[in-house]
Amino acid sequence: MKTQNxxxxxxxxxxxxxxxxxxxxxxxxxxxxxxxxxxxxMSQRGGSVVTYVRFGDKVYSPVIDKGEADxxxxxxxxxxxRWTEYLKPNGKLVANTQQINPMPVxxxxxxxxxxxxxxxxxxxxxxxxxxxxxxxxxAGSTKAVNIVLMGHLSRSFDFTLEEWMEAIEKSVPPKFxxxxxxxxMLGREA
Amino acid sequence: xxxxxLGNEAVARGLYEAGCAxxxxxxGTPSTEITEAIAKYSEVYAEWAPNEKVAMESAFGASxxxxxxxxxxxxxxxxxxxxxxxTIAYTxxxxxxxIGVADDAGMHSSQNEQxxxxxxxxxxxxMLEPADSAEAIEFARLAYDLSEQFDTPVLLKMCTRVSxxxxxxxxxxxxxxxxxxxxxxxxxxxxPGNAKKRHPVVEARTRALTEWAETAAINRVEDGSDHSRGIxxxxxxxxxxxxxxxxxYPVLKLGxxxxxxxxxxxxxxxxxxxxxxxxxxxxxxxxxxxALGVAVTxxxxxxxxxxxxxxxxxxxxxxxxxxxxxxxxxAIPPRPPVMCAGCPHRGxxxxxxxxxxxxxxxxxxxxxxxxxxxxxxxxxxxxxxSVSGAHGFVKALEGKADGKTVAVIGDSTFMHSGITGxxxxxxxxxxxxxxxxxxxxxxxxxxxxxxxTGMNLKGDPCTKIDLETLCRAVxxxxxxxxxxxxxEQTETAIKEELAAQEPSVIISRRPCALxxxxxxxxxxxxxxxxxxxxxxxxxxxxxxxxxxxxKASIDNTLCTGCGVCTQLCHFGALNMAKEDC
Ligand SMILES: Cc1ncc(C[n+]2csc(CCOP(=O)(O)OP(=O)(O)O)c2C)c(N)n1
Numbered sequence: 001m002k003t004q005n006x007x008x009x010x011x012x013x014x015x016x017x018x019x020x021x022x023x024x025x026x027x028x029x030x031x032x033x034x035x036x037x038x039x040x041x042m043s044q045r046g047g048s049v050v051t052y053v054r055f056g057d058k059v060y061s062p063v064i065d066k067g068e069a070d071x072x073x074x075x076x077x078x079x080x081x082r083w084t085e086y087l088k089p090n091g092k093l094v095a096n097t098q099q100i101n102p103m104p105v106x107x108x109x110x111x112x113x114x115x116x117x118x119x120x121x122x123x124x125x126x127x128x129x130x131x132x133x134x135x136x137x138x139a140g141s142t143k144a145v146n147i148v149l150m151g152h153l154s155r156s157f158d159f160t161l162e163e164w165m166e167a168i169e170k171s172v173p174p175k176f177x178x179x180x181x182x183x184x185m186l187g188r189e190a
Numbered sequence: 191x192x193x194x195x196l197g198n199e200a201v202a203r204g205l206y207e208a209g210c211a212x213x214x215x216x217x218g219t220p221s222t223e224i225t226e227a228i229a230k231y232s233e234v235y236a237e238w239a240p241n242e243k244v245a246m247e248s249a250f251g252a253s254x255x256x257x258x259x260x261x262x263x264x265x266x267x268x269x270x271x272x273x274x275x276x277t278i279a280y281t282x283x284x285x286x287x288x289i290g291v292a293d294d295a296g297m298h299s300s301q302n303e304q305x306x307x308x309x310x311x312x313x314x315x316x317m318l319e320p321a322d323s324a325e326a327i328e329f330a331r332l333a334y335d336l337s338e339q340f341d342t343p344v345l346l347k348m349c350t351r352v353s354x355x356x357x358x359x360x361x362x363x364x365x366x367x368x369x370x371x372x373x374x375x376x377x378x379x380x381x382p383g384n385a386k387k388r389h390p391v392v393e394a395r396t397r398a399l400t401e402w403a404e405t406a407a408i409n410r411v412e413d414g415s416d417h418s419r420g421i422x423x424x425x426x427x428x429x430x431x432x433x434x435x436x437x438x439y440p441v442l443k444l445g446x447x448x449x450x451x452x453x454x455x456x457x458x459x460x461x462x463x464x465x466x467x468x469x470x471x472x473x474x475x476x477x478x479x480x481a482l483g484v485a486v487t488x489x490x491x492x493x494x495x496x497x498x499x500x501x502x503x504x505x506x507x508x509x510x511x512x513x514x515x516x517x518x519x520x521a522i523p524p525r526p527p528v529m530c531a532g533c534p535h536r537g538x539x540x541x542x543x544x545x546x547x548x549x550x551x552x553x554x555x556x557x558x559x560x561x562x563x564x565x566x567x568x569x570x571x572x573x574x575x576s577v578s579g580a581h582g583f584v585k586a587l588e589g590k591a592d593g594k595t596v597a598v599i600g601d602s603t604f605m606h607s608g609i610t611g612x613x614x615x616x617x618x619x620x621x622x623x624x625x626x627x628x629x630x631x632x633x634x635x636x637x638x639x640x641x642x643t644g645m646n647l648k649g650d651p652c653t654k655i656d657l658e659t660l661c662r663a664v665x666x667x668x669x670x671x672x673x674x675x676x677x678e679q680t681e682t683a684i685k686e687e688l689a690a691q692e693p694s695v696i697i698s699r700r701p702c703a704l705x706x707x708x709x710x711x712x713x714x715x716x717x718x719x720x721x722x723x724x725x726x727x728x729x730x731x732x733x734x735x736x737x738x739x740x741k742a743s744i745d746n747t748l749c750t751g752c753g754v755c756t757q758l759c760h761f762g763a764l765n766m767a768k769e770d771c
Contacts, residue, residue, distance in 0.1 A: 011525065012527065013530075024194045024356060025194070028192065028193065028194050028358070033357075033358060034194055034356070034357065034358060035322075035355055035356065035357045036194065036355065036356040036357075037351060037354060037355040037356075038354055039220075039298045039299075039350065039354055040219060040220065040222075040223070040299075040354055040636065044527075044636075045527035045528060045529070045530060045555065045558065045634075046525075046527055046528040046530065046733055047525055047526055047527035047528070048524070048525040059357075060429040060430070060432040060433040061429045061430050061432075061433040061499070061500045062322075062351050062352075062355035062357070062426065062429060063351065063499055063500075065499045065500050065501040065511070065512070066501055066512065066513075066514040066515065067501075067511070067512030067513050067514050067515055068500075068512055069515075078522060078523070078525070079525070081517070081518050081520070081522050082522045082525075084515055084516060084517045084518070085514040085515045085516070085517050086514075086515060087515035087516075088512070088515065089513075089515065091515065101733075101736050102523055102524065102525035102526070103525075103526060103528045103561065103562070103731060103733065104523045104524060104526075104562075105523055105736075106728065106731070106733065106735070106736050107562055107563045107728065107731070108728075109523075109562070110521070110523035110524075111523070112523065113518065113520035113521070113522070116518065116520075119518040119519070119520065120516075120518055123516040123517065123518055123519075124516050125515070125516050142747060
């Protein structure tokens with residue numbers, strides 16, 4: 001199988017590491033060669049963060065480059081817009097509509113562009129934007145936004161619901177399992 | 191069983207399987223998880239040392255005693271440990287000793303982009319360089335065999351993309367390996383008479399290792415269908431080459447990057463029309479090929495700056511790379527890292543900036559005090575440089591900088607290399623004020639314990655070094671503690687200590703807001719009627735505060751109720767939530 005490329009982007013501290021852990025667990029049970037790359041350290045202090053998930057028969061590079069991503073899953077709208085050049089021509093962007101102001105916007109040195117979802121669509125990007133934060137709240141915690149997004153992404157893959165659920169069970173602590181399963185389903189049905 | 195494993199965890203697994211029994215490291219991105227992961231194996235003694243030099247010397251002691259040992263650090267950490275490195279190269283080891291070092295091409299979390307391969311050549315120590323997690327396990331095990339077979343410490347070189355990528359591995363079993371300690375002054379006491387006899391041993395060892403490199407399986411040729419070109423590469427650059435070229439061109443992948451083979455490189459070059467060297471950072475393989483008289487192309491086309499990627503390699507090799515996807519026309523503002531909401535460092539830097547004080551800074555989360563709007567820092571060099579730098583600054587200006595200059599250094603950084611600087615301040619009597627920002631943890635690298643926290647790497651309570659006592663013991667008479675959440679108290683202390691005609695230490699003490707045991711208050715509330723839109727609260731650069739419809743607005747998901755902003759507001763618009771008052 002040709003290597004498939006998924007990027008998970010967001011703001012440091014938003015929980016993208018759990019999302020990639022979940023994907024890794026799932027893909028491993030399917031027997032793929034996998035690479036999952038993330039940067040720890042400085043950028044996790046509220047900076048722009050990106051995780052690369054690649055799977056196929058044989059994966060060499062740990063990163064995804066411009067024009068290579070089949071999917072970008074974004075936790076935040078500005079971050080989605082930052083990375084769209086990494087999408088393939090027929091790639092798809094799954095984006096949480098939440099907006100978090102970066103420090104240059106907070107201090108007034110820069111502007112948060114308006115109507116980003118519409119502008120991305122107008123640029124020809126396949127954008128699937130929805131309010132994952134509210135769904136996470138509905139599931140019981142804003143922290144579950146990562147699983148809501150994974151639930152939404154799951155619609156684009158052939159893996160069965162059982163396979164996803166099994167991966168969730170292996171990735172989250174038992175006391176948060178029900179909450180995360182609910183979050184996943186809300187995302188999947190959104 | 192196949193599993194997905196982080197490169198650094200795979201190193202730890204390899205060390206474990208090889209019977210490593212002693213680990214002493216100092217944290218540093220991207221190397222930290224090696225030591226965190228190995229601490230989970232009960233068979234292995236593992237500790238955080240106060241710095242890399244101590245870690246390496248401790249690992250040497252354990253090797254001498256007969257236990258396979260390891261020390262881990264980031265690239266700049268090897269500078270700190272360079273002194274023991276160059277002489278352990280002479281003594282060699284008893285039980286195997288492996289030194290893990292992780293480079294950071296692209297400077298994701300570092301202050302420079304140095305290439306630690308140079309240390310292998312300079313110190314005459316073999317260096318292995320894995321390209322993924324499976325190799326990390328294999329090479330860690332091999333490193334111990336080489337260490338004992340050739341009587342040398344072995345460098346295991348990681349980099350951000352190998353350290354922080356998960357890939358598929360299969361684990362093996364642990365094999366214990368213990369040696370007896372036998373006194374051997376000629377080998378282990380490096381005074382001139384002995385060292386003179388050891389130097390020829392080191393040179394002979396490099397020749398023997400070069401021989402080994404000629405046939406080693408980890409220096410492998412992968413043949414290709416098109417011999418018009420051959421590529422010599424290693425580490426993550428190898429992955430980009432394979433991603434782009436597949437099996438088209440023959441590849442010589444070097445798993446041992448020092449010493450490098452000679453005949454193998456010559457034979458490879460003879461089998462192809464032209465040789466291209468693809469390596470991140472400096473010309474190292476290329477320089478070696480040049481020294482052998484083998485014509486190669488490397489840094490003439492590839493950059494010495496920043497990390498590589500598959501598109502960069504494709505472009506430089508003149509091969510097809512995918513076109514970039516679409517983007518919106520708007521400028522996308524950058525999102526640099528920021529001090530967290532509730533960070534205890536914030537109140538201190540606000541106070542320093544407000545009083546226009548020159549700040550010799552240091553490395554840690556508090557380096558972010560340099561970022562707008564606080565912009566309170568004047569210099570950042572390396573760990574410890576704040577204290578010694580402030581001493582030099584104050585001395586050089588012969589009194590003119592007194593009362594206006596401070597050093598700011600974290601608790602872990604102070605333990606790492608601030609103490610000797612403070613001894614100099616006391617001994618040579620500069621009128622410097624040193625501020626230790628004690629957030630009770632090593633924050634920047636992801637919450638490691640250190641000598642001031644009272645806990646060790648394994649999570650057990652242990653001796654807690656008392657900062658106040660320590661500072662007094664080195665000769666500082668004026669030592670005081672402030673709470674940086676209390677702006678008035680902080681400002682008073684800074685003014686008084688700067689005014690004093692002798693060196694002083696202020697300990698700005700408040701645990702990191704991200705620590706699990708730290709209780710947060712309810713979010714600060716905004717009284718819209720009282721807010722006059724003066725934006726004074728925006729001056730502290732708190733990510734939880736923004737302006738919405740002309741009024742201050744608090745992000746309740748981020749605010750920890752630290753209350754620093756409430757002390758700034760002249761109009762009583764920002765308030766602590768009632769229950770907490
Ligand atoms: C020689 C060296 N070793 C390790 C590092 C990695 N590093 C950067 S900051 C830091 C520690 C910061 O801890 P602390 O001083 O307690 O400040 P905090 O981040 O908690 O504010 C470390 C280990 C480095 N930059 N240089």
